[in-house]
Amino acid sequence: MGNLNCLNREVVEVEFDDEGVGHSFCYVHPSSSTTNFGSLSGASVSANTWTNSLTEYNEYSSSIAAPFDCSDSFSSVPLQPIPQSVSGPLYRPFERGFLSGPIERGGFLSGPLSLEQKTGTFLGQVERKNKLFGGVGKRSNKKKSKNLQWVQGKAGEDRVHVVISEKHRWTFVGIYDGFNGPDAPDYLVSSLYPAVERELEGLLWNSAKLRHVDVLKAMSEGLNKAEKEYLDIADKTVTENPELALMGSCVLVMLMKDDDIYLMNVGDSRGVIGRRHPLWDNDTSDDDDSDGFLRLAAVQLTSDHSTCVEAEVERIRKEHPDDALAVSNDRVKGSLKVTRAFGAGFLKQPKWNDALLEVFRIDYVGTSPYITCIPSLKHHRLDSTDRLLILSSDGLYEYLTNQEAVAEVELFMSMYPEGDPAQHLVEEVIFRAATKAGMDFHELLQIPQGDRRRYHDDVSIIVISFHGRIWKSCL
Structure with missing residues (x-):
C-alpha cells in the first residue's frame, strides 16, 4: 500500500469546462410520497465532446441546450474531480469512490445532502462533495408541469431523461446513447416521452383493464411515430445539413407503474436487475449483508442489438x-x-x-x-427477491459485466447506505479505463473530451433501489 501521507500534500487545481465532465443526481421523495421504489440516483460522465443540435425540432428543443436541468424534487451536482496531490495520485482506498458515503475525513469528504439541505434554496449555497467528485448543487426554477418531476442531462453524446408522477405512481426513464452527432438523442429527449405518453393515455390510469401487452405496444408505437417524425424533418433539411443522415441513437426506456416494469430498447444499452440469489430463498432475514456475503444475482432484462x-x-x-x-x-x-x-x-x-x-x-x-x-420489449413483475435495477448506456459494460455491476452496487450499498451507487459505478469505469491505459484517475480525466474517447465511452447510469436502503437521507 502506498504512503497515506500524500493526503497532507499541496494540491493542484485542474481547470475543467463549466459543465465539468458530467453530473450526478438523485430523486428526493416528498414527505407524502407513495412511489414504490426506495431511491433513484443517476450519474453521467462524458468522453465525447458535445455540441448543440443542427435543427430545432419543436418548442422543447431549446430547453435541452443546457447540459443539465431538473425540477424541484431532484438534487444534482456537476462532477468535478477533487484536486490531486502534486506528488502523485491518492492511494487506495482513498483514491476510490467507496468513500462517497456518509464518512467524513478532515472535511475532505462529505456525504449526500440531508433532506433539509435538499429542500433549501440550492443555488450554490450547498455543497455535496464526494471523495473523487465535488461540486455545487443546483435546482431548476422552472414551474412544475402536470405535477410531474423531471430531470434531463447530457454527457458527450449521451442523454438522460427521467419523469416521475407521484400522483399516478409511475416513473419514466430514457437513456439515449447517440452517435455521429447530437440531433438524434436531443430529439429523443424532447419528443419520445410526449409520444409515449400520448400512446399510453388512459392505459395506466385504469388498472382494472390494464394489459401488459397493450402498454408495451403503446411504447413501441410511440417510438415508431417519434422516429418517423424525426426522419421526416431530417429529410426536409438533409440538403442543408447532410450529416443528419449519419446521426442516430440507441434507445433504452423504462416505465414503472407500481410493481410492473416495462422495458423497451433499441441498440446495446441495458436494463439489469439485481435479484436475491436463490441460494438465500430460505433465509428470512431482512438484512441482506449481515454476514458480509454478496447475495444478488444479475439478470439482464433487455436484449442487445x-x-x-x-x-x-x-x-x-x-x-x-x-x-x-x-x-x-x-x-x-x-x-x-x-x-438497430x-x-x-x-x-x-x-x-x-x-x-x-x-x-x-x-x-x-x-x-x-x-x-x-x-425495439425489444419486456414486462417484468417485481417480487420480493428484486433489490435494484441498473439502467445504463453501453459505456458501463465496456469495463464491467452485468454481475460485476450488480456486485459493485450491492457492496457499495452495504458499506455506504447513504452514498450514490450510480456515481460509484461511473467512478469504477473511470478507474478501470485509467488502469488499462496505465494512468491514474486524475490523469485520465485531464485528457480533453473527444481525445478521451480513445479510453472510454460516454457513460450514463440510473440505479433504482427497491429496498429503501440507499439514499436514506432522501426518504
Missing part, C-alpha cells in the same frame, strides 16, 4: 443476400456496431446515403434497410 449477437448478424445477412459485405469488420456495412438504432437514415434508405458527402457514403446494395428501429 449489436454485431456481437450472432442472431442479429444472421438476420441482416439473410435480409441482404446480394451483399456479402452487409456486415464487415464486425460492423453493419463496416460502419456501425449496433444492428433510432435515426441513422444512411443505413435505412438509399436516398439518405446518397445525400452524404462521398467520403461518408456506404455501398448501398438494393433498397432494404440494413438496420431498423424495431
Whole structure:
C-alpha cells in the first residue's frame, strides 16, 4: 500500500469546462410520497465532446441546450474531480469512490445532502462533495408541469431523461446513447416521452383493464411515430445539413407503474436487475449483508442489438443476400456496431446515403434497410427477491459485466447506505479505463473530451433501489 501521507500534500487545481465532465443526481421523495421504489440516483460522465443540435425540432428543443436541468424534487451536482496531490495520485482506498458515503475525513469528504439541505434554496449555497467528485448543487426554477418531476442531462453524446408522477405512481426513464452527432438523442429527449405518453393515455390510469401487452405496444408505437417524425424533418433539411443522415441513437426506456416494469430498447444499452440469489430463498432475514456475503444475482432484462449477437448478424445477412459485405469488420456495412438504432437514415434508405458527402457514403446494395428501429420489449413483475435495477448506456459494460455491476452496487450499498451507487459505478469505469491505459484517475480525466474517447465511452447510469436502503437521507 502506498504512503497515506500524500493526503497532507499541496494540491493542484485542474481547470475543467463549466459543465465539468458530467453530473450526478438523485430523486428526493416528498414527505407524502407513495412511489414504490426506495431511491433513484443517476450519474453521467462524458468522453465525447458535445455540441448543440443542427435543427430545432419543436418548442422543447431549446430547453435541452443546457447540459443539465431538473425540477424541484431532484438534487444534482456537476462532477468535478477533487484536486490531486502534486506528488502523485491518492492511494487506495482513498483514491476510490467507496468513500462517497456518509464518512467524513478532515472535511475532505462529505456525504449526500440531508433532506433539509435538499429542500433549501440550492443555488450554490450547498455543497455535496464526494471523495473523487465535488461540486455545487443546483435546482431548476422552472414551474412544475402536470405535477410531474423531471430531470434531463447530457454527457458527450449521451442523454438522460427521467419523469416521475407521484400522483399516478409511475416513473419514466430514457437513456439515449447517440452517435455521429447530437440531433438524434436531443430529439429523443424532447419528443419520445410526449409520444409515449400520448400512446399510453388512459392505459395506466385504469388498472382494472390494464394489459401488459397493450402498454408495451403503446411504447413501441410511440417510438415508431417519434422516429418517423424525426426522419421526416431530417429529410426536409438533409440538403442543408447532410450529416443528419449519419446521426442516430440507441434507445433504452423504462416505465414503472407500481410493481410492473416495462422495458423497451433499441441498440446495446441495458436494463439489469439485481435479484436475491436463490441460494438465500430460505433465509428470512431482512438484512441482506449481515454476514458480509454478496447475495444478488444479475439478470439482464433487455436484449442487445449489436454485431456481437450472432442472431442479429444472421438476420441482416439473410435480409441482404446480394451483399456479402452487409456486415464487415464486425460492423453493419463496416460502419456501425449496433444492428438497430433510432435515426441513422444512411443505413435505412438509399436516398439518405446518397445525400452524404462521398467520403461518408456506404455501398448501398438494393433498397432494404440494413438496420431498423424495431425495439425489444419486456414486462417484468417485481417480487420480493428484486433489490435494484441498473439502467445504463453501453459505456458501463465496456469495463464491467452485468454481475460485476450488480456486485459493485450491492457492496457499495452495504458499506455506504447513504452514498450514490450510480456515481460509484461511473467512478469504477473511470478507474478501470485509467488502469488499462496505465494512468491514474486524475490523469485520465485531464485528457480533453473527444481525445478521451480513445479510453472510454460516454457513460450514463440510473440505479433504482427497491429496498429503501440507499439514499436514506432522501426518504
